[in-house]
Amino acid sequence: MSGKNKKLALVLALIFIIFLTVDSFSAVCVFRFPDRDVYKLFPKATNYKSVIKKIDKVTKQKIEDFLGQPLDADETELTFYEIYKGKELIGMIHPHAERGEYGTIEVVWAFTLEGKIIDFVIQRQREKKGDFLASKEFRKQFFGKDVNSPFVKDKTKDKDKTKEINTDLIKPVKDGEKGSTAIAYGAKKTLAFYKFLFGKE
Amino acid sequence: MKFLKFALKNLFRNKVRSALTIFSIAISVTVLFSLLSFTKGYEKGMSGELGKMGYQIMVVPLGCPYEAASLALSGGKIPNYFDYSILDSVQKITEIDVAAPFFMSAIIRPDEERTDIYLGMDEKMLLMKKYWKIKGEYFKDENSLIMGGDAAYIEQTENPGEKFYVKEKDKEFAVTGILERTGTKDDGFFFIPLKTAQKMFGQPNKLTGIAIRVKDPTLIPSVVEKLEKLPDAQVITMSQLMGTMMNLVAQAKTLILSIIIIAIIISTLGALNTVLMSVFERTKEIGVMRAMGAGREHVFQLVWVETLVMALISGVLGIGIALIGMGFVEKIIKKLLPLAPQGSVVSFDLNILLICLGFIIFVGLVAGIYPAYRASKLKPIEAIRTE
Numbered sequence: 001m002s003g004k005n006k007k008l009a010l011v012l013a014l015i016f017i018i019f020l021t022v023d024s025f026s027a028v029c030v031f032r033f034p035d036r037d038v039y040k041l042f043p044k045a046t047n048y049k050s051v052i053k054k055i056d057k058v059t060k061q062k063i064e065d066f067l068g069q070p071l072d073a074d075e076t077e078l079t080f081y082e083i084y085k086g087k088e089l090i091g092m093i094h095p096h097a098e099r100g101e102y103g104t105i106e107v108v109w110a111f112t113l114e115g116k117i118i119d120f121v122i123q124r125q126r127e128k129k130g131d132f133l134a135s136k137e138f139r140k141q142f143f144g145k146d147v148n149s150p151f152v153k154d155k156t157k158d159k160d161k162t163k164e165i166n167t168d169l170i171k172p173v174k175d176g177e178k179g180s181t182a183i184a185y186g187a188k189k190t191l192a193f194y195k196f197l198f199g200k201e
Numbered sequence: 202m203k204f205l206k207f208a209l210k211n212l213f214r215n216k217v218r219s220a221l222t223i224f225s226i227a228i229s230v231t232v233l234f235s236l237l238s239f240t241k242g243y244e245k246g247m248s249g250e251l252g253k254m255g256y257q258i259m260v261v262p263l264g265c266p267y268e269a270a271s272l273a274l275s276g277g278k279i280p281n282y283f284d285y286s287i288l289d290s291v292q293k294i295t296e297i298d299v300a301a302p303f304f305m306s307a308i309i310r311p312d313e314e315r316t317d318i319y320l321g322m323d324e325k326m327l328l329m330k331k332y333w334k335i336k337g338e339y340f341k342d343e344n345s346l347i348m349g350g351d352a353a354y355i356e357q358t359e360n361p362g363e364k365f366y367v368k369e370k371d372k373e374f375a376v377t378g379i380l381e382r383t384g385t386k387d388d389g390f391f392f393i394p395l396k397t398a399q400k401m402f403g404q405p406n407k408l409t410g411i412a413i414r415v416k417d418p419t420l421i422p423s424v425v426e427k428l429e430k431l432p433d434a435q436v437i438t439m440s441q442l443m444g445t446m447m448n449l450v451a452q453a454k455t456l457i458l459s460i461i462i463i464a465i466i467i468s469t470l471g472a473l474n475t476v477l478m479s480v481f482e483r484t485k486e487i488g489v490m491r492a493m494g495a496g497r498e499h500v501f502q503l504v505w506v507e508t509l510v511m512a513l514i515s516g517v518l519g520i521g522i523a524l525i526g527m528g529f530v531e532k533i534i535k536k537l538l539p540l541a542p543q544g545s546v547v548s549f550d551l552n553i554l555l556i557c558l559g560f561i562i563f564v565g566l567v568a569g570i571y572p573a574y575r576a577s578k579l580k581p582i583e584a585i586r587t588e
Binding site: 032033097098099101102103104123124126127128130 | 313314315355356357358364365366367368373
């Protein structure tokens with residue numbers, strides 16, 4: 001094949017691959033308002049890029065051991081968003097959903113490359129105390145915390161309560177304990193995903 | 202067989218030209234195959250879904266009956282209401298087996314990119330929805346809620362007993378049942394008691410429709426006649442609805458088909474041009490063939506087979522692309538269509554495949570006649586002299 005023909009074949013193949021993969025990308029993406037939330041969480045961001053990470057059996061086991069809880073059946077492939085300021089990678093975003101008291105709470109977590117929480121936004125929820133869960137007063141308790149922060153109860157002490165909020169670290173919203181717990185556990189899980197999927201062990 | 206080998210060899214002489222011609226015809230075939238598969242799939246899916254509904258007639262408030270009926274099927278905020286008392290008049294018609302009143306409304310949350318559809322119903326609706334399999338149980342009280350299969354998945358509600366809160370109406374529900382996936386629009390709905398729905402949306406004693414099943418389908422015309430006499434109400438049968446939808450699809454199909462035909466004509470002219478150019482380039486060669494004893498019919502056949510092979514490759518490639526991209530096309534169609542059935546709307550059908558393949562072969566045969574004729578008319582001596 002001549003150079004010209006090779007180029008043509010490459011372009012055609014590329015068009016074909018894009019045509020086939022557009023849909024599969026959108027199917028795994030649960031970040032609903034990236035254009036709004038990326039700049040809210042990272043005001044200095046100029047660009048972002050999605051990264052899809054598959055969870056293999058070994059990594060799954062590591063994460064489950066770390067959390068003391070099994071992963072959900074659909075948690076096999078996760079989308080992270082790398083946030084850039086120019087060409088510099090300045091942080092990460094990961095949208096994560098947990099069941100609250102009244103339904104799913106979808107939280108978009110923003111954290112540094114070292115895995116320290118910067119902030120979060122709630123993109124979907126039905127909680128009665130939803131406004132309080134989204135308030136800065138509640139959110140700021142998470143700022144600067146990392147994967148080793150005791151968001152939930154210690155698995156060595158309370159083996160069966162590793163999904164329950166550790167009120168010594170995070171003060172739950174009054175009458176919104178379940179929602180607060182869901183967010184706290186979501187924080188732990190998100191940071192654990194980052195730790196094990198990006199080799200930050 | 203020799204002709205076939207020869208034809209293939211000729212096609213490979215100018216790979217880029219042949220590839221582009223084949224690709225342009227293939228794209229037309231892809232669109233043609235996808236369109237026909239969609240029409241077939243849509244009709245199948247729609248009739249399957251309407252059949253599953255369990256009712257043949259819908260009584261809706263005055264306004265556009267098709268809009269109301271389609272909203273009731275697909276889910277949405279129905280803007281018109283009639284009084285609950287109309288149900289008494291409906292139930293007096295003896296040919297009616299079940300008349301199930303319902304109240305449908307929606308809460309739109311653009312900030313969260315979702316619309317929650319609530320269907321207020323009573324136990325009569327259960328008689329229509331015989332295909333339902335509920336994990337848990339029917340409504341226990343006015344605060345009960347049954348979740349469609351998809352809705353439950355999105356809300357991460359796995360078991361009855363969970364709580365559900367509607368912020369906009371400050372209303373708390375207890376989930377008493379979760380539907381197994383039905384493959385209909387029901388999967389995305391939240392089902393609540395009729396009176397609760399009326400109260401929640403500020404329309405006490407109002408209905409957005411009545412679903413009706415008659416005792417015998419042959420009685421539908423006479424029931425419709427009686428229902429049409431009701432004040433403030435309009436009647437629509439599921440077959441009318443199906444017909445209207447299929448008419449809309451047929452109109453779109455005609456338009457798209459016209460565009461495809463134009464595309465195929467252009468592609469065919471491209472193929473004709475490609476083979477004609479190839480004939481001109483090989484004038485000397487054809488002359489030598491004729492001088493060595495090849496007859497006009499041999500030359501004709503050779504060029505004709507070449508066009509045929511090109512059409513065949515295009516057809517197979519086009520159908521292959523369509524088959525691979527079927528899921529993608531389906532998702533796009535579902536996003537664009539306001540009332541797409543829940544199941545598959547693009548159906549694979551062997552007949553459609555054969556029609557498309559046959560059509561493109563026919564087009565190839567027609568397109569090949571002129572170049573083949575030109576090639577066969579070349580005089581050996583003049584052809585050999587050509588520079």
